[in-house]
Amino acid sequence: MGTVEERLGEMREAFRSGKTKCEKWRRSQLMALLALVREEEEGIFSALNRDLGKHRAEAFRDEVGVLIKSINFALSSLKQWMAPKSVKVPLVSFPSSATVVPEPLGVVLLFSSWNFPIGLALEPIIGAFSAGNVVALKPSELAPSSAEFLAEAIPRYLDGAAVKVFLGGPSVGSQLLEQRWDKILFTGSPRVGRVVMAAAAEHLTPVILELGGKCPAIVDSIGSSEQKVAAKRLVAGKWGPCCGQACVGIDYILVERQFASTLIDMLRRTVKSLYGDSRNLSRIVNRQHFMRLEGLLKDPSVSASVVHGGRFDSDNLKIEPTILLDPPLDSEIMTEEVFGPLLPIITLEKIGDSIAFVRDRPKPLAIYVFSNDEALKKRVVAETSSGSVTFNDTMIQFAVDTLPFGGVGGSGFGRYHGKFSFDAFSHEKAVMRRQFLLDFPLRYPPWNETKLRFLRDVFHFDYFGLLLVMMGLKK
Amino acid sequence: MDGDGERKGEFDGKAAAELVGELRQSFWNGKTRSYDWRTDQLRSLARMLVEKEKDIIDALHEDLGKPEMESFIHEISLAKDGCARTLKELKSWMKPQKVSTSITTFPSSAEIVSEPLGVVLVISAWNYPFLLSLEPVVGAIAAGNAVVLKPSEIAPATSSLLKRLLPGYVDSSSIRVVEGGVPETTALLDQKWDKIIYTGNSKVGRIVMAAAAKHLTPVVLELGGKCPVVVDSKVDLDVATKRIAVGKWGCNNGQACISPDYIITEREFAPKLIEAMKSTLEIFYGKDPMASKDLSRIVNSNHFKRISKLLDSDKVSEKIVHGGQRDEQALKISPTLLLDVPQDSLIMTEEIFGPLLPIITVDDIHQSFDIINSRPKPLAAYLFTKDKKLEEKFVRGVSAGGMSINETVLHITNPGLPFGGVGESGMGAYHGKFSFDTFSHKKAVLRRSFGGEAPARYPPYTPKKSRLLKALVNGDIIGIILALIGWPRA
Numbered sequence: 001m002g003t004v005e006e007r008l009g010e011m012r013e014a015f016r017s018g019k020t021k022c023e024k025w026r027r028s029q030l031m032a033l034l035a036l037v038r039e040e041e042e043g044i045f046s047a048l049n050r051d052l053g054k055h056r057a058e059a060f061r062d063e064v065g066v067l068i069k070s071i072n073f074a075l076s077s078l079k080q081w082m083a084p085k086s087v088k089v090p091l092v093s094f095p096s097s098a099t100v101v102p103e104p105l106g107v108v109l110l111f112s113s114w115n116f117p118i119g120l121a122l123e124p125i126i127g128a129f130s131a132g133n134v135v136a137l138k139p140s141e142l143a144p145s146s147a148e149f150l151a152e153a154i155p156r157y158l159d160g161a162a163v164k165v166f167l168g169g170p171s172v173g174s175q176l177l178e179q180r181w182d183k184i185l186f187t188g189s190p191r192v193g194r195v196v197m198a199a200a201a202e203h204l205t206p207v208i209l210e211l212g213g214k215c216p217a218i219v220d221s222i223g224s225s226e227q228k229v230a231a232k233r234l235v236a237g238k239w240g241p242c243c244g245q246a247c248v249g250i251d252y253i254l255v256e257r258q259f260a261s262t263l264i265d266m267l268r269r270t271v272k273s274l275y276g277d278s279r280n281l282s283r284i285v286n287r288q289h290f291m292r293l294e295g296l297l298k299d300p301s302v303s304a305s306v307v308h309g310g311r312f313d314s315d316n317l318k319i320e321p322t323i324l325l326d327p328p329l330d331s332e333i334m335t336e337e338v339f340g341p342l343l344p345i346i347t348l349e350k351i352g353d354s355i356a357f358v359r360d361r362p363k364p365l366a367i368y369v370f371s372n373d374e375a376l377k378k379r380v381v382a383e384t385s386s387g388s389v390t391f392n393d394t395m396i397q398f399a400v401d402t403l404p405f406g407g408v409g410g411s412g413f414g415r416y417h418g419k420f421s422f423d424a425f426s427h428e429k430a431v432m433r434r435q436f437l438l439d440f441p442l443r444y445p446p447w448n449e450t451k452l453r454f455l456r457d458v459f460h461f462d463y464f465g466l467l468l469v470m471m472g473l474k475k
Numbered sequence: 476m477d478g479d480g481e482r483k484g485e486f487d488g489k490a491a492a493e494l495v496g497e498l499r500q501s502f503w504n505g506k507t508r509s510y511d512w513r514t515d516q517l518r519s520l521a522r523m524l525v526e527k528e529k530d531i532i533d534a535l536h537e538d539l540g541k542p543e544m545e546s547f548i549h550e551i552s553l554a555k556d557g558c559a560r561t562l563k564e565l566k567s568w569m570k571p572q573k574v575s576t577s578i579t580t581f582p583s584s585a586e587i588v589s590e591p592l593g594v595v596l597v598i599s600a601w602n603y604p605f606l607l608s609l610e611p612v613v614g615a616i617a618a619g620n621a622v623v624l625k626p627s628e629i630a631p632a633t634s635s636l637l638k639r640l641l642p643g644y645v646d647s648s649s650i651r652v653v654e655g656g657v658p659e660t661t662a663l664l665d666q667k668w669d670k671i672i673y674t675g676n677s678k679v680g681r682i683v684m685a686a687a688a689k690h691l692t693p694v695v696l697e698l699g700g701k702c703p704v705v706v707d708s709k710v711d712l713d714v715a716t717k718r719i720a721v722g723k724w725g726c727n728n729g730q731a732c733i734s735p736d737y738i739i740t741e742r743e744f745a746p747k748l749i750e751a752m753k754s755t756l757e758i759f760y761g762k763d764p765m766a767s768k769d770l771s772r773i774v775n776s777n778h779f780k781r782i783s784k785l786l787d788s789d790k791v792s793e794k795i796v797h798g799g800q801r802d803e804q805a806l807k808i809s810p811t812l813l814l815d816v817p818q819d820s821l822i823m824t825e826e827i828f829g830p831l832l833p834i835i836t837v838d839d840i841h842q843s844f845d846i847i848n849s850r851p852k853p854l855a856a857y858l859f860t861k862d863k864k865l866e867e868k869f870v871r872g873v874s875a876g877g878m879s880i881n882e883t884v885l886h887i888t889n890p891g892l893p894f895g896g897v898g899e900s901g902m903g904a905y906h907g908k909f910s911f912d913t914f915s916h917k918k919a920v921l922r923r924s925f926g927g928e929a930p931a932r933y934p935p936y937t938p939k940k941s942r943l944l945k946a947l948v949n950g951d952i953i954g955i956i957l958a959l960i961g962w963p964r965a
Contacts, residue, residue, distance in 0.1 A: 061944055065945065105897070194691060222925075226925040403585055408592070409669065433879075433880040434882040455547065
């Protein structure tokens with residue numbers, strides 16, 4: 001295997017060789033990645049089942065399917081992304097041309113999280129390879145089967161000198177962070193995000209931090225047929241992705257007091273119909289998180305607010321979909337990211353109060369709003385801040401290649417997906433080209449009043465005045 | 476009444492926290508978000524640049540001995556241009572950007588909405604103390620943020636001018652200036668900002684980023700580096716030397732992050748280059764450059780000593796082929812050329828940031844690329860050549876923040892080009908729309924209707940749903956239709 005330094009040395013050498021720069025290499029890697037995801041589907045499903053009890057359909061929908069879509073998008077866009085972009089040149093700089101040339105940053109480090117351990121490991125690689133970088137991947141040790149799968153499958157499909165998987169826990173992570181990288185993309189908790197950024201600061205390494213937050217779903221009063229659809233989307237948006245253990249999953253719901261019971265009824269019915277069979281739900285990743293979630297209900301005023309569910313199966317690390325109605329706002333379940341299958345519902349006098357409620361809290365990765373009220377929707381966009389806002393659906397913004405995926409404030413900074421992935425791992429180099437012809441002596445010292453006047457005209461874009469001076473008709 | 480920074484040394488953590496709190500309140504009240512507020516501020520700043528031109532030029536002269544022309548071209552005009560251009564384009568920049576959506580989310584509509592980040596900290600540098608303060612502030616305001624500006628204490632006249640002038644032109648509830656040195660900057664860096672932009676050296680850049688890490692604050696670091704100039708033998712030597720000279724000594728006497736730091740040229744060509752450069756220098760600055768009014772002085776005695784040290788190294792002083800005069804009293808060093816100093820000497824490992832220009836020779840001009848690539852990536856790299864092939868190799872093979880071919884420095888005046896570094900020379904970029912973007916959060920907004928339901932998304936998971944999902948994911952219309960009508964597909 002080699003030490004971290006040795007393997008990093010190989011990667012640097014691979015980058016220096018220049019092979020990642022050509023489109024052919026990048027395309028071949030993307031195709032190989034596509035082959036990996038398609039051919040190793042069963043292996044991926046097994047790993048996800050072992051790590052999280054994830055149903056194959058969920059695994060396909062949230063991880064494999066998303067990857068296939070993203071790789072195809074990158075393949076069809078690669079040429080365009082790689083092309084230098086011409087930029088307009090102000091007449092003042094005539095004659096010259098200006099372009100922005102994207103170039104790879106070099107050797108990038110990716111930290112992926114445990115909840116979408118295949119998807120969140122491979123999606124950044126799509127961007128990194130498209131942009132011509134070499135990659136070190138540190139998958140989360142909390143999803144060990146997936147990590148091992150990646151360590152075994154990646155060298156079989158991809159260029160082994162250009163991508164290396166580093167298995168291990170925090171100590172391996174620390175060793176990696178001691179090195180100098182050209183970029184780091186980290187998906188995980190704010191606590192570790194701080195550690196990553198502080199380590200990156202030593203080497204002036206730019207970072208992207210994909211963190212989390214408490215993503216609210218604001219549910220307005222809507223027609224009854226729409227309620228059915230909304231309920232499905234809400235339930236699927238809470239418990240569908242890794243049983244609530246998702247950074248863009250719904251954390252809590254805001255609803256007007258008068259509609260709370262209708263909503264709860266609908267949610268309960270929908271939960272029964274979608275997740276009556278618990279095999280359709282992922283399990284909690286490990287005992288530590290299981291106990292953390294149990295702990296959220298310890299407070300008697302919180303457990304008293306449970307209106308559905310609440311059963312914990314500690315042998316199988318499964319928690320049934322649990323709904324709470326108005327737990328105290330200062331309880332841990334309402335101050336910390338839940339990241340599990342507990343869904344607090346907070347009632348408000350009027351739905352408009354949800355704006356202030358959300359604004360008073362750290363900026364989340366996503367805000368969901370179910371409403372037909374255009375004024376409310378406008379207010380949410382204008383008066384709240386979040387990574388994204390999705391109206392009348394949940395989770396799906398993650399799959400839109402043309403939308404940036406990233407946080408703001410406490411939910412992180414930087415973004416990727418689609419072209420944003422390519423950009424995330426590129427340096428946009430400004431290039432200006434001039435000829436030797438047509439030089440203006442008035443640009444140079446020694447300075448005098450004439451030259452000063454000339455330059456005043458130039459900067460006022462007073463081309464006529466400029467012309468006169470150049471022709472010697474204006475002094 | 477604003478008490479921050481008025482009594483030096485009294486701007487501590489408490490004062491910093493109060494300041495940020497005030498500005499955050501102002502931001503939350505929505506003051507800075509309207510188009511009108513933003514354009515009002517920008518118009519006032521533009522007015523200030525006209526009304527106070529003389530004060531600005533005087534302050535720059537006091538701080539740096541900067542010739543009036545340089546102050547006018549580099550600081551005032553570029554700042555004016557920035558304001559004017561921003562005013563012209565702001566409305567369109569503020570518009571949400573519609574993006575296309577695919578069949579996977581049909582029916583839906585999506586857009587990217589720009590919103591301000593909140594309260595931004597601008598830490599400026601001493602060499603273009605006015606421009607490097609104003610330009611980022613203009614960008615932050617354009618994006619709708621509240622701003623605190625911390626000008627460099629090494630340019631004290633400009634710093635106090637900014638402190639004095641700004642309240643008379645812009646809205647003090649949302650835009651403030653804090654003067655001071657390390658203690659004040661530290662107090663500011665301890666606070667939680669929504670973005671920090673720092674212009675300066677990489678040592679302090681690391682400190683800024685480490686402080687930002689505590690609050691998960693994104694940063695833009697505009698640092699420096701040794702900007703190389705590769706001079707091929709196929710050039711118009713007269714024009715080349717003029718453009719190199721004006722980018723070197725015409726930019727604050729070499730004290731600029733994008734100034735040519737050193738030249739690489741072919742051994743055989745070097746004597747011609749040196750002769751041409753000498754004669755250009757004489758045209759620009761006369762026979763006695765120490766008496767020329769067209770050169771900035773060295774900013775202070777610390778930097779004078781630092782630059783002197785570069786010259787005084789063994790094996791370096793004997794390589795001087797032109798210039799080398801020094802006047803510590805007047806803080807002047809004459810334009811100095813050196814030939815083939817050792818590559819491991821201090822003058823070739825540290826950023827010079829002064830009027831010394833080492834020339835390194837190689838046998839073949841193509842070797843210059845390896846020399847550049849073996850060093851940290853600079854903020855700018857320059858090439859002079861008529862050879863198109865060499866030009867392409869350079870653009871493809873050398874990494875730097877930005878590049879100019881057959882020119883120096885000017886690429887940063889094009890508002891359509893991003894200005895920023897890579898690697899050791901920094902991260903992030905600004906200027907023009909890039910400023911607006913860097914101080915904005917680009918929020919993804921997806922709108923769906925209640926129709927267009929895809930039951931394939933939900934449990935119970937059936938083989939038919941799997942097929943449909945696969946087809947949806949592949950954007951495979953035929954597959955979707957077949958799956959919907961229940962046709963199995965391999």
